[in-house]
Amino acid sequence: QQLALIIPAAGKGERLGAEIPKPYIKIAGKSILEYTLLKFKEVSGLGEVIVSTSDQYIDETRELISRVFPGLNCTVVEGGQERQDSIRNALEQISDKTGLIAVHDAVRPFVSKEDIENCIEEASRSGGAVLAIPARDTIKIARPNLEIESTPNRQKLWQAQTPQIFWAALLREAYQYAAEHDFLGSDDSSLVEKIGGKVVLVEGSGKNFKITHPNDLDMARYFIGEGVQ
Numbered sequence: 753q754q755l756a757l758i759i760p761a762a763g764k765g766e767r768l769g770a771e772i773p774k775p776y777i778k779i780a781g782k783s784i785l786e787y788t789l790l791k792f793k794e795v796s797g798l799g800e801v802i803v804s805t806s807d808q809y810i811d812e813t814r815e816l817i818s819r820v821f822p823g824l825n826c827t828v829v830e831g832g833q834e835r836q837d838s839i840r841n842a843l844e845q846i847s848d849k850t851g852l853i854a855v856h857d858a859v860r861p862f863v864s865k866e867d868i869e870n871c872i873e874e875a876s877r878s879g880g881a882v883l884a885i886p887a888r889d890t891i892k893i894a895r896p897n898l899e900i901e902s903t904p905n906r907q908k909l910w911q912a913q914t915p916q917i918f919w920a921a922l923l924r925e926a927y928q929y930a931a932e933h934d935f936l937g938s939d940d941s942s943l944v945e946k947i948g949g950k951v952v953l954v955e956g957s958g959k960n961f962k963i964t965h966p967n968d969l970d971m972a973r974y975f976i977g978e979g980v981q
């Protein structure tokens with residue numbers, strides 16, 4: 753079945769403290785967004801690509817996605833205040849032919865093709881799939897004053913990443929419900945979970961970190977410089 757890819761790239765990058773938004777920072781001549789898009793180039797079944805971005809990057813992004821995916825249906829939309837708003841704007845552009853929708857952060861350029869394909873396979877079967885890794889550190893629940901409240905059992909804790917892939921109708925219904933009930937989730941899966949949708953974790957290879965803080969950017973530069981893709 754046909755797959756649509758949504759890439760949210762409209763974040764302001766405040767935590768990184770950079771002058772330009774993270775997806776547009778260049779490393780060795782290419783933007784982080786381009787490295788990310790290239791990971792999906794060989795994925796089979798991909799029919800359309802929608803990128804959400806901020807106003808001043810719309811033209812540049814349109815040129816980039818048409819260059820990376822010649823012949824595919826490529827669209828750029830303006831992002832929103834929250835990541836969830838940026839995805840909602842993109843969802844409105846997806847054609848009815850699409851059976852599966854993958855959402856992948858613009859700032860995760862190290863995802864592997866194998867991880868993407870494993871998620872597609874699981875989502876086709878189950879309805880929803882999320883790339884994740886087992887929690888590496890012990891996770892603490894803390895009060896606002898930083899006093900520890902509890903320590904959940906690490907065996908059950910996973911760190912959810914992207915891609916997150918769903919049956920198109922299920923993701924649309926989840927976004928519809930969230931809009932009607934003013935529900936803000938921290939990822940796409942949480943919206944699908946909210947309406948009782950089944951979502952299954954797919955264990956990732958572990959390289960797929962999100963470029964959030966300045967030291968993540970240093971690590972990305974190092975990886976790319978060393979030829980790690």
Ligand code: C5P
Nearest residue numbers: 760761762763832833834835838858859
């Ligand atoms: O801020 P965070 O690291 O969670 O952002 C994850 C992805 O979502 C980034 O690629 C960012 O550009 C995107 N985003 C967006 N619209 C927002 C906030 C974040 O498209 N309002």
